[in-house]
Amino acid sequence: MPTTELTETEPTNDVVSVPIEDSQNCENCHSPLNGPFCANCGQEADSKLKYFWVVIMHLLDDIFSFDSRASRTLFPLLTRPAFLTNEYFAGRRVHYVPPLRLYLFISIIFFLTLKFFIAADNNKVITISDKQALITQVKSHIKELKTEKSTFENKEELSVEANDNISKLDADIARFTTYLDDLNSDYSLGNNKQIIKFTRELVELEFDQMKGELPEDKKARFDSLITSRLKAKKGKNETQDNNDISIANNEDGTLSFDFLSDEKNKKVNAFAKELTEKAEKAFNSDTGPLIEQVIGKLPQLMFILLPLFAVLLKVMFIFSKRLYMEHLTVALHSHSFIFIAILLSEMLDVLNGYLEETYPSFASFTGVVAGGILLWIPIYLFLMHKKVYKQGVFFTLVKFCVIGTIYSVMILLTGLVAIVWGLMGT
Template identity: 45%
Template sequence: MSRFYLIRGFLTKEYIAGRRVHYVPPIRLYLFISIIFFLSLSFFVKPNFDDLSNQKQKRADIVQQIDSQLERFQTQQTAANSEKLQDIANHQQLLKQYKTDISQSNNTKSLHTTIELVQLELLRIKNDPPLTEKQQQKLERLKEKLKTSNTDKTVSISNNEDGTLSLDFLSDKNNKILNAKADEIETKASELLKTSPEKLLREAINKLPQIMFVILPLFALLLKFMFVFSKRLYMEHLTVALHSHSFIFLAVLIIEILDTCFDALDSPNSWVSNLIQFLMAILLFWIPVYLFIMQKRIYKQSYFLTSIKYFIISILYTFLLTIAAIIAFVWGLLSI
């Protein structure tokens, strides 16, 4: 029966040494674990229904407060003079506009700003007690913030001070086309991040398996370069890369499962929750330790030399992952 070990690089050493009959091939092992990992990752990335519920409740509460104030205005109109009637009419128009904005808004950021603004406006209208200087300043800041919140871009793609994107090796015409495309991506990304970030995140995650098939051989090439004197073949470095990623995916998957179990607990301070947190911390600590031990056992160099190379590899690999994340983000964005 096939079996595999991911402890301290045992499986990798066995496979490179040619003892392969009893073990799962690296590519098959990677595919099996990565499929489960990315499928589960899509499951774990889901909207926070508690936040959505709270947002819905806040929206309903502030609309109710506006309606109550509008009813008070109706009562006050019968005994008001012409000047007071004009003030009431202005306040009614303002509150009705805020009510419409709150009811129709699908922008979480501007909705939160509008709710804060209305709460201060209601205090100002009641004038009991009058707004403090600090509250008045906050009111003005919120008004200014609300003006720009729907037009501000969350994402910016530029390399110039004026916010444009241009490349020196391109002609002016091609730079204009590039800048127009970048502006289109900025607008679409900003809108999605405000309205449905979960959808964008899911699309980006769906692109990661394909991108990782490019990252893996690049990581193996990096190992080949860093351990050039180890006399290892490229396929042996690729085996190290496949087993390393299999272990990382497996560890992160277990952490996600433990985190889900922790969220499902009724009491966050019980011994079970403390045990789960301890196990998660151990796994997070073990990931970099395992990768270091694996490189030490496979390439058989001194601790000092392995530490230096491990540090350099970590920096370069982080850069690779950053590029991969950007590609996944843009690719996912263009797929929507």
């Protein structure tokens, strides 16, 4: 007769983890989850409520996730015109950084470093007015004069010549101290606008005079500036010269348009007056804050300019049967190349400045390479248009010149908008 025997089994070590009830269902539609995404609504199963640094890392990964694609993207971007664009059009995209992500990454780096390059290359950047640098130069000169005066005063016996030198140094210290006070005065008060203007030019001529004798025309200008500055300090206004900034189209100095109502013309005129005052203050004092404001506005404006450039390409190559998004891809790749080429050229230019005294031969080499990179930009863009749109050399060259001319005007207008926007922010 068969018997049923009860046997005791040992517990196994396998542990079955039962997920928390909340994690079994989608937090959005409460449907059961079977994978990293909800099959019903598509929401990601992973919760977004994380530590702040984890969120930042995920955000950076979404924007800049370059991994191994970076090396496969940046090198052909610089050296092989239209290669990335044609690969993207052919559907071979997984090995390369997407055009928009590439542009965002390069443009952010470019505009962040632009301020530092301008600061490092301060002597070569065209500045409308650098009052702060002049103030620093005056302070340094006053310090040198005081040091020279102390040298004479510390002598045990003072000769007649030494006393004369001390008297001359006292007069120079007093004169440059007055210059310094005038340069530091409030631009918006009284005749300070004219006083600062005359003083700036006068101080520059003073420093030129220390290097050597001034030509006759500069001597005459020096004497004229002394007289004009004294009159301005006494409260007598000089006749406004042609260099003053004016935004007006009427003889009375106002701005108005016939197609606008009187009320809107008043608003336009008030805006023009405010803009004029800020421009005069910025251009006749330190232009540093204005330059920072302008650089800060350029990324947004360039991002708006990109779709307009794609429209220009669409019009110029209307028979190429390319979609608008394809023209936009060309615009993204071409601007990414331009930014990274200028960035590399500026880096080499800064390196040139550091090596110019210690390693002049190597500095010359970096200068040639930097110039070569800038020369490569128009050649690259021409080849890119030819390879993407597959037209002959003649038609490509004509269209390239037309596009370059129109786009240069667009860039100038963009720069003007950036300056106006920057002035309103100062």
